[in-house]
Amino acid sequence: MLTVGVDVGGTSVRAGVVDGEGTVLAEASAPTADDPDALDDAVAGLVGRLGAGHPVAAVGLAVAGFVDPDRRTVAFGAHLPWRDDPVADRLAARLGLPVVLEHDANAAGLAEHRVGAAAGASVAVLVALGTGIGAALLLDGTVFRGAHGVAPELGHLTVVRDGRPCPCGKRGCLERYCSGTALGRSAEELVNATDDFSLLRAPWERAQPITGRDVARAAEQGDELACRVVDEFADWLGQALALVADVFDPDVVVVGGEVSASADLYLERARRRYVEDVTGGRHRRLAAVHPAMLGGRAGMVGAAIDARERGWS
Numbered sequence: 289m290l291t292v293g294v295d296v297g298g299t300s301v302r303a304g305v306v307d308g309e310g311t312v313l314a315e316a317s318a319p320t321a322d323d324p325d326a327l328d329d330a331v332a333g334l335v336g337r338l339g340a341g342h343p344v345a346a347v348g349l350a351v352a353g354f355v356d357p358d359r360r361t362v363a364f365g366a367h368l369p370w371r372d373d374p375v376a377d378r379l380a381a382r383l384g385l386p387v388v389l390e391h392d393a394n395a396a397g398l399a400e401h402r403v404g405a406a407a408g409a410s411v412a413v414l415v416a417l418g419t420g421i422g423a424a425l426l427l428d429g430t431v432f433r434g435a436h437g438v439a440p441e442l443g444h445l446t447v448v449r450d451g452r453p454c455p456c457g458k459r460g461c462l463e464r465y466c467s468g469t470a471l472g473r474s475a476e477e478l479v480n481a482t483d484d485f486s487l488l489r490a491p492w493e494r495a496q497p498i499t500g501r502d503v504a505r506a507a508e509q510g511d512e513l514a515c516r517v518v519d520e521f522a523d524w525l526g527q528a529l530a531l532v533a534d535v536f537d538p539d540v541v542v543v544g545g546e547v548s549a550s551a552d553l554y555l556e557r558a559r560r561r562y563v564e565d566v567t568g569g570r571h572r573r574l575a576a577v578h579p580a581m582l583g584g585r586a587g588m589v590g591a592a593i594d595a596r597e598r599g600w601s
Contacts, residue, residue, distance in 0.1 A: 289345040292335050293592030296351050298367025303334035305342045306592035310403035324369045346386040348591030350395035357437040359389045394431045395590030397424025400542045404581040409540040416545035421463040466524035468500030468547045475503050475517045486513035504550040522554035526561020533566045544580030551579040
C-alpha cells in the first residue's frame with residue numbers, strides 16, 4: 289500500500305507519497321505555520337493534494353519535537369506551535385485516515401535502517417547534524433525511545449564545562465561544537481581572533497553571520513581557515529562517535545542531516561579520531577560509520593514506512 293510521510297520541520301513541511309520500497313512517488317511542501325490550527329491546515333492540505341492522485345492508506349508525521357510514548361500527542365517543539373496537542377487524532381479525524389507520529393530523528397533512523405545506509409544492522413545509531421544534533425537508536429530494527437519518548441538526546445551531552453551557551457538552557461552541549469550552527473560559530477570566533485586571509489572574512493566584515501554552508505564552500509576551495517574549522521568539527525564528531533560506541537556498541541553509525549552533504553570534507557578524519565578515542569579502539573570490533581543515503585528525504589520516508597509498518601487495516 290502507499291502511505292504519506294510528512295516531515296514537519298521548523299521552517300517547512302515536506303510531504304511525499306512513498307511505496308513499499310521506500311521510493312518517493314510524489315512530493316509537496318509548504319511553509320511551517322506559527323499557529324496550531326494553521327499548521328494542521330498545512331499538513332492536511334499537503335496530504336489531501338497528494339492523496340488526490342494516489343490511493344493513500346495511512347499517514348506518518350516526522351516531528352521536530354517531543355512526541356509522547358503513545359505517539360498520538362506532540363508535547364513540545366522549540367520551533368513548532370503544537371503544545372501538548374493530540375495532533376494524530378485530530379488529523380486522523382480530519383483526513384479520514386490513520387495517522388501516527390514519530391520524532392524526526394527516529395523517522396530518519398528508521399528509513400536508513402530499512403532502505404538506506406544501516407540496512408539490516410542489529411544495533412544502529414543515526415547522528416543527524418543540522419541546526420543542532422538529532423539522534424536515533426534502533427535495536428533489531430525497533431526504535432528505542434526511552435521511558436518517556438525522548439531518548440537519545442546526544443546533542444545535549446555536556447562536553448565542555450561552562451562552554452558555549454545552548455538554547456536548551458545548559459552550557460557546553462555537544463551540538464554547540466558539532467553541528468551546522470557550530471561550524472559557523474567556530475568560524476566567526478577564528479576570523480575574529482586572526483588577521484589571516486580567508487574567504488570567510490568578507491561576510492563577517494559585512495556583519496552577516498557565517499553559516500555552515502559558507503564554511504564548507506570555503507573549505508572545498510582550500511581556504512586554510514575554513515579547513516581548520518572543519519578539522520576541529522571532525523575531531524568533535526570523532527569524540528561523539530566514541531561516546532556513542534562506548535555507550536551503545538553499535539554495528540553501524542549513520543551520519544545524516546544537512547551537514548552530511550559535505551561528509552567528504554570531514555568524515556575520514558572523524559573516523560580516525562573515533563578509533564583513537566573509543567575505549568580499546570585497536571582491540572575491538574568497531575562500528576562502520578557511513579554517510580546517510582537518503583539525505584533530506586529521510587524523515588519523510590521514515591514517517592511513511594512507520595505508518596505502513598503499523599499494519600493499518
